Amino acid sequence: MKSVEFVVDSQKLKGNVFYPKYPKVNNSAILFIQGWTGLKENSFQYAKSLAKLGYICFLFDARGHGESESDVNLATTEDFTKDDLAAYDFFATMEGVDKNNISVVGSSFGGYRAAYLTSKRPVKNLVLRVPADYDSGAFKVPRAKAGGSEVPAIMEWRRKAKKPNETYALQAVNNFNGNILIIESEKDTYVPHQTVQNYIDATKDKNKLTYVFMKGAPHSIKEGPFRDEVERIYIEWFKTKS
Numbered sequence: 001m002k003s004v005e006f007v008v009d010s011q012k013l014k015g016n017v018f019y020p021k022y023p024k025v026n027n028s029a030i031l032f033i034q035g036w037t038g039l040k041e042n043s044f045q046y047a048k049s050l051a052k053l054g055y056i057c058f059l060f061d062a063r064g065h066g067e068s069e070s071d072v073n074l075a076t077t078e079d080f081t082k083d084d085l086a087a088y089d090f091f092a093t094m095e096g097v098d099k100n101n102i103s104v105v106g107s108s109f110g111g112y113r114a115a116y117l118t119s120k121r122p123v124k125n126l127v128l129r130v131p132a133d134y135d136s137g138a139f140k141v142p143r144a145k146a147g148g149s150e151v152p153a154i155m156e157w158r159r160k161a162k163k164p165n166e167t168y169a170l171q172a173v174n175n176f177n178g179n180i181l182i183i184e185s186e187k188d189t190y191v192p193h194q195t196v197q198n199y200i201d202a203t204k205d206k207n208k209l210t211y212v213f214m215k216g217a218p219h220s221i222k223e224g225p226f227r228d229e230v231e232r233i234y235i236e237w238f239k240t241k242s
Helices: 040-052 077-092 109-117 152-158 168-175 193-202 225-238
Strands: 002-008 011-018 027-033 056-060 097-107 125-129 179-185 209-214
Touching: 002 077, 011 040, 011 077, 027 040, 027 077, 027 109, 040 056, 040 225, 056 077, 077 097, 077 109, 097 109, 109 125, 109 168, 125 225, 168 193, 179 193, 179 225, 209 225
Parallel strands: 027 056, 027 097, 097 125, 125 179, 179 209
Antiparallel strands: 002 011, 011 056
């Protein structure tokens, strides 16, 4: 594992890179995007296993998170997408990374951002675990102020069926031509089934879609059986996508 840093809006963001034991000249690569208040360490287990498959994996703390600079309470969704774009561009220039073979994995708020990223950069494969969705009208509002699952009106909004053109993330998924893995947790109290269904419905080519329903799993996956199950799902799916 290698520690790295890059700069966005004059702020240093910290990241970690996991390499295969025997890297090639050009390696398939995976960028991980964490959820709201999520830390890069949350996905170390997945990155270590996927590196063993031959992938170079990059994880980073978004602004105001973990080791990265800035005030999380001031950052808008637009700001966080700037972090994702900068992370992607930084990753694409790393030695050994095949810039034409970069996949993105995102969970919760990170799933929303991962989906959005596909509308701005070339992405080969997309993984959305318990992907949240947000009203596009709040894109420039500080994420902490805009709120999420703790706001009843937002949860009611997430429980409604939506067309692909109704949010930035759904529109991006609708236009995405690569392979998509969507994972839903049965006991998710933050992202209702309808939100996940909206992402599924937005996927044009269902032949490129893999949907997994994790029985008994909560929204946030801590170290233990559920994280081990997510690891297994990632490994089996990415085995066929390099």
